[in-house]
Amino acid sequence: MKHYEVEILDAKTRDKLCFLDKVEPNATIAEIKNLFTKSHPQWYPARQSLRLDPKGKSLKDEDVLQNLPVGTTATLYFRDLGAQISWVTVFLTEYAGPLLIYLLFYFRVPFIYGPKYDFTSSKHSVVHLACICHSFHYIKRLLETIFVHRFSHGTMPLRNIFKNCTYYWGFAAWMAYYINHPLYTPPTYGDEQVKLALIIFLFCQLGNFSIHIALRNLRPAGSKTRKIPYPTKNPFTWLFLLVSCPNYTYEVGSWIGFAIMTQCLPVALFSLVGFIQMTIWAKGKHRSYLKEFRDYPPLRSPIIPFLL
């Protein structure tokens, strides 16, 4: 078997960082990354971006050396992606925060509202319901992170955890402050409004969960395969007929429901910001699908049927 030689150069300075000889032709990029880490232990595989061209795109871990457009001496360019953190860690941290923070406000722990309100309880039933819904939402997210989601990427840049936690924790505190405030004003249309909002919220939570399960089932454990998602027997997944990312559609719906339930402007603003971000993600995902699959259903739009 003819062996390959692989030299790894720094993408910016073109310095020779590493020379690997006797590399198997069927070696994957992941294996090459592991070999590179041996000589440069500070650059663990998750931080490595290897590419064929210094300004090109990163090669994938699954790519096989002999299938790449290289001769038997391959030159790869290395870029340091910076400190990395696992997606699971980020998700767990960013979701645990709002769960706990909201409860601090709900139980009115000292130093938030005046001393005469410490550890008191709201007299409005909607405030208790809101706490249950908010907590349920984040517990669901935590459990999905542990048991349901199958991530394409193991890690993301470390600085994301600070950015993401600021966003989630900040908004959670802001919302929770008003909903659990002693001067909170319940919804204008009373129980009717709360009932409708709860139905929307639960419907969308179920929908969102159904999509997460459907997406999980598209991908075998430990793999990174990508397939076109299709509606299943579960009616909540029928939204796939009209939309590429129904999980985001349902998520926006859940927060709209919560906003109607609490009639709280900060919740509406959080829903709006989330909607903008999820639309950006959905458009990106939709574009990826279209690029990757020739037979992608043409009726689908990224996040809102027919509109967005």
Add this chain to the structure above:
Amino acid sequence: MAASGSGGAGRADNGYGSQQPRRRKGPGALATTYLVIYNVVMTAGWLVIAVGIVRAYLTKGSYHSLYYSIEKPLKFFQTGALLEILHCAFGIVPSSVVLTAFQVMSRVFLTWAVTHSVKEVQNEDSVLLFVIAWTITEIIRYSFYTFSLLNHLPYLIKWARYTLFIVLYPMGVSGELLTIYAALPFVRQAGLYSISLPNKYNFSFDYYTFLILVMISYIPIFPQLYFHMLHQRRKVLSHTEEHKKSE
């Protein structure tokens, strides 16, 4: 089954953003014409403000309360700068939309949400301080852009743009901060732009606290922008020096 094909360098990575190299196209002939007109008009506008300040000073004999003489052109031309955000958004100017939006909005904020809204500060000398700093800066900046677009940039303008900020920037920041500080008691007193609980949207906003947070935000932001400009100065002016030496 998703096949990655023969080349590994396939599609954009999720966690790292799209990495396609972008070829920056300059503005077309129509856009260039528009931008030249825009920058000429803005240069003229700020010159009007400059002349207005000088005339008012000569007429009144003192430098106090000159704001009223240039209030209208100041509002008009400073607000007009919002167009620059669109220029970036439409790609006819190669700057970042976010950065430009931030800079223009902070000027517009000071003009309308502080100076215009809190009438009691309009007599303050701090207003004159930032108006002068802005006026000189903008006259130079807009003429710099005009000449650059016409590919005929006099070294003097380039030098002025990258040197005078050393004094003008701290001057402007001082004027701005002092003005906001002067506005505080009046904002508190009038409850300006503030809403308190209880209300049916379960929301509150305290403009007084907001202004204090704005003032605090100058602490991290000002040094970053200032040192960025100093860095740019070194790059731009030394580059020209090398060119001149090689001639």
